[in-house]
Structures are given as C-alpha cells and as structure tokens.
Amino acid sequence: MKFSFLALGALPVVLSATTGSSSSSSSSAAAAPAPSSSITTTIPGSGAPTGVTSPPASSPPTVPVTLITTNPTAYPLSSIFAGAPAQPTTTLDTIYPAGASPTAVIGAPSLPDISQLNPANYPPLDKPPPTDSSLVQGWIQQVQNSGIPIPGFAPTQVGGCPTNQAAAANASSSGTCWWTCGHCSRPTDIVTCENKLTWGTSFDDGPSPYTPNLLQFLDEHSLKTTFFIVGSRAISRPQMLQTQYMDGHQLSVHTWSHTALTTQTNEAIIAEFGWTKKVIKDVTGVTPNTFRPPYGDIDDRVRAIARAMDLTPIIWTTSPSGNFTFDTNDFNIPGGTVSASQVLNNFEQIMQTAPQLNTGFIVLEHDLFQQTVDLATGYILPQALAQQPPLTLQPIIECLGKPLSDAYVETNNNSTNPPPSGSAGATGVVTLTSGAPGSIQSPTAQPASSSSGSTSSNQSSGALRLDMSPIVALGFAVFTSVAAAFVAGL
Numbered sequence: 001m002k003f004s005f006l007a008l009g010a011l012p013v014v015l016s017a018t019t020g021s022s023s024s025s026s027s028s029a030a031a032a033p034a035p036s037s038s039i040t041t042t043i044p045g046s047g048a049p050t051g052v053t054s055p056p057a058s059s060p061p062t063v064p065v066t067l068i069t070t071n072p073t074a075y076p077l078s079s080i081f082a083g084a085p086a087q088p089t090t091t092l093d094t095i096y097p098a099g100a101s102p103t104a105v106i107g108a109p110s111l112p113d114i115s116q117l118n119p120a121n122y123p124p125l126d127k128p129p130p131t132d133s134s135l136v137q138g139w140i141q142q143v144q145n146s147g148i149p150i151p152g153f154a155p156t157q158v159g160g161c162p163t164n165q166a167a168a169a170n171a172s173s174s175g176t177c178w179w180t181c182g183h184c185s186r187p188t189d190i191v192t193c194e195n196k197l198t199w200g201t202s203f204d205d206g207p208s209p210y211t212p213n214l215l216q217f218l219d220e221h222s223l224k225t226t227f228f229i230v231g232s233r234a235i236s237r238p239q240m241l242q243t244q245y246m247d248g249h250q251l252s253v254h255t256w257s258h259t260a261l262t263t264q265t266n267e268a269i270i271a272e273f274g275w276t277k278k279v280i281k282d283v284t285g286v287t288p289n290t291f292r293p294p295y296g297d298i299d300d301r302v303r304a305i306a307r308a309m310d311l312t313p314i315i316w317t318t319s320p321s322g323n324f325t326f327d328t329n330d331f332n333i334p335g336g337t338v339s340a341s342q343v344l345n346n347f348e349q350i351m352q353t354a355p356q357l358n359t360g361f362i363v364l365e366h367d368l369f370q371q372t373v374d375l376a377t378g379y380i381l382p383q384a385l386a387q388q389p390p391l392t393l394q395p396i397i398e399c400l401g402k403p404l405s406d407a408y409v410e411t412n413n414n415s416t417n418p419p420p421s422g423s424a425g426a427t428g429v430v431t432l433t434s435g436a437p438g439s440i441q442s443p444t445a446q447p448a449s450s451s452s453g454s455t456s457s458n459q460s461s462g463a464l465r466l467d468m469s470p471i472v473a474l475g476f477a478v479f480t481s482v483a484a485a486f487v488a489g490l
C-alpha cells in the first residue's frame with residue numbers, strides 16, 4: 001500500500017541539478033504515514049535479496065560526478081540502487097569478552113556481560129515505547145525534578161511543514177525554533193566542528209548487518225567516527241555495539257524507534273530517549289550525553305526534554321547561505337527516490353562548500369543499508385581522504401576539542417567538559433567554550449540575536465522552509481517503510 005508515494009518516482013534531491021521544483025509534490029506530503037503504522041514488507045532496498053539485478057526502469061536519474069579517487073575494491077556505482085542484490089557482509093574484527101577494559105575511554109567501567117541480555121525486557125522494536133512502565137514513569141519524574149521548564153506547545157502532526165502550517169510559520173528563532181522548517185538551531189545545538197577543514201564524521205541508524213564492513217574500512221584507515229544508535233538496533237545487535245564502542249568510536253543516542261520527535265508527546269519523547277540511553281548503558285557500561293534527532297526534527301520542546309535528560313543535540317551543518325544542509329541523502333537510495341550518483345553529487349557540493357566555512361562541519365550519512373555503506377567505503381570516505389587541502393576526519397566529540405571520555409555521562413571529566421553555568425543539576429551534557437552546552441560555531445551564520453540566541457535561521461528563509469518540506473515529509477515516509485521492511489527481512 002505504500003507504493004503510492006514511492007510511485008512519485010524521482011523527486012528532486014535537495015542538492016541535485018534538478019532545482020526549483022521541489023515544492024511540486026507538496027500535496028503528497030500529507031499522505032506520509034504515521035511513524036508507527038504497519039507497513040508492507042516488500043519495499044525494495046530492505047537489504048534482503050529481491051531478485052532484482054538491475055535498476056528498475058523508473059529509477060532516479062544519474063547525474064555527472066567528478067571523482068578524485070575511488071577505493072579499488074568499491075562496488076561499481078551501477079550496482080548501488082534500490083533493491084540491489086545482497087552482497088557478502090564481513091564479520092566483526094574483534095569480539096570483546098565481558099569484563100574487558102575499554103582502553104579508548106579513560107575511566108570507563110569494564111564491559112558488561114551481555115549473555116543474559118533479554119530483548120523481552122525492552123520495548124517492542126521500532127515502535128514508540130509505551131509510557132506506562134515504572135521505568136518510564138521514573139524518567140518522567142526525573143525530568144520534572146530537573147526544574148527545566150518544558151514549553152507547553154502541542155506536538156506537530158505527522159507530515160512536516162505542509163501539514164503544520166501554523167507551527168511552520170512559528171518555526172524561526174522567535175518561535176519554537178523547529179529545525180525541520182527552516183533549519184533553526186539554538187546555541188545549545190552542535191551543528192559544526194571547531195576547526196576549519198575538520199569533518200566530524202557520523203553514521204546513523206545502526207548497528208546494521210553492514211556496519212562491520214564500515215568498521216573494517218575505518219580500521220584500515222585508522223579512522224574513528226560517531227555512531228548515532230537506534231535503540232531497537234542496539235538490542236538486536238549488542239555484540240556489534242560493544243565492538244563499535246571498544247574500538248574507540250563515539251556512541252550517541254538516536255532514539256528507540258527513529259520517530260520524528262516533534263510529533264510525540266513529552267512522555268513519549270522521554271521514553272524514546274530513556275530506553276535508548278538504557279540499552280546503550282546495559283550493553284557498554286556507559287551512557288551517551290549527546291543525541292541526534294531523527295530527520296533533524298527538533299524544536300524547543302524536544303530541546304528542553306533532552307536537556308533535562310543530559311542529552312546535547314547534534315544535527316548537521318547548514319550551508320552559509322542556508323540553501324542546503326550537509327545531507328548526502330544516502331538514506332533515500334533504498335526507497336528508490338535518489339540515485340547513487342546523486343548522493344555523490346551532493347557530497348561533492350559539500351566538499352566544495354566546506355572550505356568556505358570558518359569552522360569544521362558535520363554531514364549526514366547512514367550505516368543502516370548496504371547501499372549507504374557501499375558509498376561510504378567505496379567513494380565518500382576515499383574522496384574525503386584525498387581532498388586538497390586535506391581534511392581531518394574525527395568523531396564529533398573530538399572535533400569539538402574534547403576527549404572521547406567526555407561523550408559519556410559516567411566518564412565525563414569536569415575539567416575538560418565543565419557543567420554549564422546555571423545548570424539545574426545536569427552534569428552530562430557537552431559544554432563548549434561559549435559556556436553553552438553544544439554550540440553554534442559558524443561565524444558565517446548570522447550574529448546571535450539578543451535574547452533568543454539563534455544564529456542559523458531568520459525570517460527571510462521562510463520561502464525556503466516551505467520548499468524543503470515535501471522532501472522532509474517524504475523522508476519520513478520512506479524511512480518508515482524501508483526500516484520496517486529491513487526489520488522484517490533480516
């Protein structure tokens with residue numbers, strides 16, 4: 001039943017050569033399904049073999065890309081498309097025993113024993129967790145006790161900006177600072193890295209069966225990264241999560257069910273954060289103090305709840321003129337709306353724009369799908385390593401000038417990452433030199449306005465935010481379908 005929106009075919013990518021027509025499908029955005037709706041299991045790109053051996057006739061267009069270099073073992077671009085046949089996956093390089101000492105994280109407790117971990121003790125996969133359990137009720141109480149005021153405005157409706165016109169009109173820094181509609185961010189959001197030509201790399205939505213392929217590439221090139229972990233994936237693949245952590249990559253929260261957080265009630269948001277923090281701690285012994293909102297869907301209500309739960313938001317960089325974000329759009333290949341070459345084209349624009357920033361930058365990529373890992377290891381990371389002037393690739397916590405241990409509540413060092421002044425008891429958040437937890441470092445953004453402190457968005461971006469919205473809404477729909485198929489198919 002969800003093929004109706006996939007049949008829209010080649011929607012323009014934000015950064016593709018096809019510009020100016022992105023608002024043409026706005027009516028379709030209203031059809032985006034609720035995040036928790038049940039979905040067909042036959043969407044292409046699930047990672048399961050489908051018998052498809054070449055791109056379907058309706059596949060998205062290929063666009064020219066100029067490659068500096070490619071990995072000699074890269075899969076050809078022509079083999080990276082929605083419904084591509086399954087490729088072999090590698091196994092984990094190292095499996096760490098219970099009790100192992102996490103040498104990469106100073107002060108960390110020894111590795112937990114996961115042999116007794118029982119998924120039945122966690123919420124159902126890929127659904128917003130129930131809020132009536134005693135654990136969630138306890139987290140709700142903690143948020144109340146934090147003293148941090150939670151704004152009273154209502155959750156948004158599923159569908160993004162077109163289905164929320166009043167909220168979209170109120171999305172700027174003088175309103176709710178809703179990133180989805182205009183890329184508003186607060187000084188408490190991490191959206192860049194400190195130093196020019198530094199890329200704080202990250203991969204979202206795993207751990208997945210393709211994560212070990214990415215880990216192998218990172219190992220071979222002595223790279224560390226940040227992984228935004230979906231709780232439902234963590235309880236499904238705890239051993240993989242342990243290896244990611246023990247190998248010295250940064251783990252960050254990416255919610256339990258990958259829901260669009262602004263559509264959720266306060267209690268449901270607390271459950272999404274709480275369960276993801278808990279499963280990561282149960283598996284690794286430490287609790288991340290950062291999170292990325294799925295789809296970048298954050299507003300001041302979500303920010304306040306996150307703050308009360310010791311979580312600093314990490315989004316990704318917006319271009320200096322605000323006309324695009326550093327999103328490769330790799331996530332939409334499995335849904336059939338974006339081609340591999342369009343993703344590389346997007347990445348080229350990011351590479352061309354990065355030297356214009358006075359800061360470093362953060363890019364959206366995924367380790368959830370075969371296609372996205374193929375592109376990362378075969379093309380995107382090799383391109384980045386070959387850039388001139390050279391780029392520094394680091395986990396996001398390190399690109400902020402902090403040791404990896406500052407990425408976790410239990411190991412955060414008050415001398416390298418002091419609690420923000422005036423904080424109401426929260427100690428785990430990431431605090432930058434500005435004194436704010438998180439930061440907006442980009443001098444290319446507008447100067448901070450007096451009291452609201454927003455720097456990345458202003459009223460003049462109103463036209464843009466409505467143009468972007470169908471793509472965001474489509475992203476909601478495609479992800480929901482593809483993720484459900486992925487879960488069912490593996």
Ligand SMILES: *[C@@H]1O[C@H](CO)[C@@H](O)[C@H](O)[C@H]1NC(C)=O
Nearest residue numbers: 014015016019319321323324
């Ligand atoms: C964004 O704006 C810059 C500068 O105006 C321009 O060079 C670039 O092509 C634009 N990119 C997109 C994707 O619109």
Ligand SMILES: *[C@@H]1O[C@H](CO)[C@@H](O)[C@H](O)[C@H]1NC(C)=O
Nearest residue numbers: 151153166167170174175176
């Ligand atoms: C607009 O934003 C303000 C400030 O956050 C908030 O108080 C108000 O409820 C919002 N109105 C709507 C319609 O979202």
Ligand SMILES: *[C@@H]1O[C@H](CO)[C@@H](O)[C@H](O)[C@H]1NC(C)=O
Nearest residue numbers: 106107411412413414415416
């Ligand atoms: C915190 O960091 C400082 C500076 O690196 C170091 O001297 C100190 O030993 C650290 N403290 C703890 C408890 O790790």
Ligand SMILES: *[C@@H]1O[C@H](CO)[C@@H](O)[C@H](O)[C@H]1NC(C)=O
Nearest residue numbers: 410411412413414415419427
């Ligand atoms: C940091 O400070 C908080 C209280 O502000 C304290 O609870 C915590 O133990 C301190 N952490 C370290 C590593 O000293």
Ligand SMILES: *[C@@H]1O[C@H](CO)[C@@H](O)[C@H](O)[C@H]1NC(C)=O
Nearest residue numbers: 321322446447458459460461
């Ligand atoms: C709003 O943004 C536009 C385009 O980025 C910029 O030219 C303008 O100066 C900004 N206005 C304010 C008040 O920051």
